[in-house]
Amino acid sequence: MSDSTSQQNRGLRLYDLLASAFLQEKVDTCFALLGDANMYWASRLAERGCRMVHVRHEHCAVAAAMAWARVTGRVGVASVTCGPGLTQTMTALPAAVLARIPLVVFAGEPPLKAAWYNQMIEQAPFVQATGAAYQRLHAPERMAEAVRDAFIQAVEERRPVVLGVPMDLQDRPLAEEPLLPPPAWKVLARRSPIQPHPDDLAEASRRLAAARRVVILGGLGATAPAAVEAARELAARCDGLLATTLPARGLYHDDPFDAGIAGGLASPVATEVLKEADLVVAAGTSLAYHTSMGGKFWPNAQVLQIDTDPATLSQGRVAADIHMRGDATLALQALAAAVPERAADWRSEALAARLRETPVFPAAEPSSADGVHDPRAAVLALDRAIPKDWHLVNTSGHVSSFTAQMRGRPHDRFLTIREFGAIGNGTSFAMGVAAARPGQPVVLLDGDGSLMMHVQELETMQRCGLRVLVVVLNDGAYGSEIHKLRARGVTDSGAVFGRPDLVAVAQGFGLMAGRLDDLIQLPAFVERFATGDGPALLDVPINDRVMATQMASRAGASH
Structure with a gap:
């Protein structure tokens, strides 16, 4: 029986x-x-x-x-x-x-x-x-x-x-x-969208009219298509720029005046340009500390927060100067209708070209004879080889400073959850995305330290037929720790572990796997994964001496 x-x-x-x-x-x-x-x-x-x-x-x-x-x-x-x-x-x-x-x-x-x-x-x-x-x-x-x-x-x-x-x-x-x-x-109680109060709308409109450098900042609460369109329209009417929080990355990716991510993982050009802001309209975001680096990212700007439940304090600080209670879509639409259109000044062809054409990384060093790559060159190669409509899962840790810069990818194809600052979640998050989107390719961009925390889940991916390509940017260490330790002149020995044979580990679990010795091999490996029906792992050895620009600025090191 x-x-x-x-x-x-x-x-x-x-x-x-x-x-x-x-x-x-x-x-x-x-x-x-x-x-x-x-x-x-x-x-x-x-x-x-x-x-x-x-x-x-x-x-x-x-x-x-x-x-x-x-x-x-x-x-x-x-x-x-x-x-x-x-x-x-x-x-x-x-x-x-x-x-x-x-x-x-x-x-x-x-x-x-x-x-x-x-x-x-x-x-x-x-x-x-x-x-x-x-x-x-x-x-x-x-x-x-x-x-x-x-x-x-x-x-x-x-x-x-x-x-x-x-x-x-x-x-x-x-x-x-x-x-x-x-x-x-x-x-469940039906929660209808909240219209902004007329007094709040009048005050916000007044501040927008007085500001000269406006940034519309979109968060996860402003991802509805109508909210995206309203943000674009408001930015255009105010001669302003667009930016997003890290979780909402890619929300305005095809707009010529999108500066990309704001805050701790912003590109160098966005970091420079957004410092000019004198008013930030933050829609659908809690204004977490790293979004503005504690206010230092736009030091001369007032912040207007649009939220259905605005709070005075966010992560230990007063993050906004004025609040508008309301649905992000309705509030942005109301502001776009209320603010008179001004002549373009900040929004110039030259600025659009700068945002579009400035390299996200300085010139990368060539790969070494033993196949160890500059992480900047590796990420640029990945950005070219991975189709724009594939799902990306961005991990935490040092390598995420590089992988977050991959351009031209819509918000609904990018996932990052970093609020607790814990590494080791990448494999799990990729499995969740793959289960939510059966059959669609998912690319996990992870570090070796993060992967090793839950490497056993490669077997889960294989057994459950989850379409995940695990790309391991492998520096043989805990990247954030070695760079911070070196910046202080302290030994990094406790954070350096070497590079185990991840290809053999993955193959032992039944995955297709390979080591990227030459970046020219990358498109062929991506194509092999695309034509297969299961998960795969690609080990990408990277130079552990290249520190992300964003980390260098916080660690006080040269780069």
């Missing part, structure tokens, strides 16, 4: 009800690692049509769900077992909290009736310390409703909600499956 038949013969269990409650929320993808406290529930989800992406580490389940949620705009779902399964997620949860990503995590709990259980721990304090919510599901009569309420809470509070369900309760027999409450998507 098969396990499935055996379970069916046991009759309905509470985990059947819990599975039904998740499925009625239109959950079709779940990232999971199974254990005693979640495996029966997860198996029921799979039997009933939910795609289960079974990862090799619990952290990766939650991190992949984060990327899936960011790409789809829906609540991400992950599942881990209780105790050590849950504690393994303690890095992913605060990252999701800080990125304001809604998740529901089914974590189980030790059995209530057990006097002792070797995976017993007070789970709620761990989860709550990350900023996520923890809900104990201990009342069988309310469990279906509690699941529904968790989805509501995740959406309305824009953060993860972890569900603790004791395993002995999950196994409780049901005479029949009870009726489910209306799902979250049916009962």
Whole structure:
């Protein structure tokens, strides 16, 4: 008798009800690692049509769900077992909290009736310390409703909600499956777009009319097509430029007066030009510290923030001088209609050419005889070889300063989640994007230090048929650390590890893999991946003595 038949013969269990409650929320993808406290529930989800992406580490389940949620705009779902399964997620949860990503995590709990259980721990304090919510599901009569309420809470509070369900309760027999409450998507309060108040509109219009150097800064809250078009129109009417936060990179990529990313990862030309701003209109962004480098990026500018829920403080500082409460699209459209058009001064053909033609990197050094490349030359070659409509996943760490500069790629083809500053998430984020966009090529731009933290997920990519090309910019070290240590004249020995044979590792997991000894080989490798049907890894050895311009300015080093 098969396990499935055996379970069916046991009759309905509470985990059947819990599975039904998740499925009625239109959950079709779940990232999971199974254990005693979640495996029966997860198996029921799979039997009933939910795609289960079974990862090799619990952290990766939650991190992949984060990327899936960011790409789809829906609540991400992950599942881990209780105790050590849950504690393994303690890095992913605060990252999701800080990125304001809604998740529901089914974590189980030790059995209530057990006097002792070797995976017993007070789970709620761990989860709550990350900023996520923890809900104990201990009342069988309310469990279906509690699941529904968790989805509501995740959406309305824009953060993860972890569900603790004791395993002995999950196994409780049901005479029949009870009726489910209306799902979250049916009962969620409708939040209509907020029109800006006339007084706020008048004050903002006055400041725009008085400013001489206006920058329209778009964030994730201003990515709707109508908001993008309104931002373009407002910039044109005000003789202004466009820029984005890092997560919204590429929002205005085809506009001649797009300066690109603002803040810590801005290009040298954007850093120079945007210092001239005297008014920044920030739409749909929380104005995080790195977006303006604590205000130093535009030292002489006032900041007008457009947000549905503006806050006085952002990451420990007063980030805006004036606020306009309202939907980004409606507010930008209202401003564009209210502000008189002025003659072009800042927006000149010469400036457009400068923004378009200035190289993003200084002249790169040639590759060495042993196939070690200048990272700037490697990234330029990648930018030429990777089709513009492929999805890019940008990691954290030193190499991201280079890869963030790849031009001409739309916002919806670029993902970065960096709010917690943790490396090691790249593989998980790439898996989440690939699961959200089945069959579409995804390119992970990662460092070797980041990849090695969760290299086991290469096996997950292969087993699950995820179309990910993992490009490892391999300096044989933790890049940020070696450059900061060297800038201070301190030994870098604790951050240098050498270059293991990543090609052999990837091939051991069943991936197509290669080492890029000559940049001329890159298009052929990309084409091999494009015509295949599984993941691949490309090891790109890079010179560990080349420091990104953005890091050099912060580390106080020459470059």
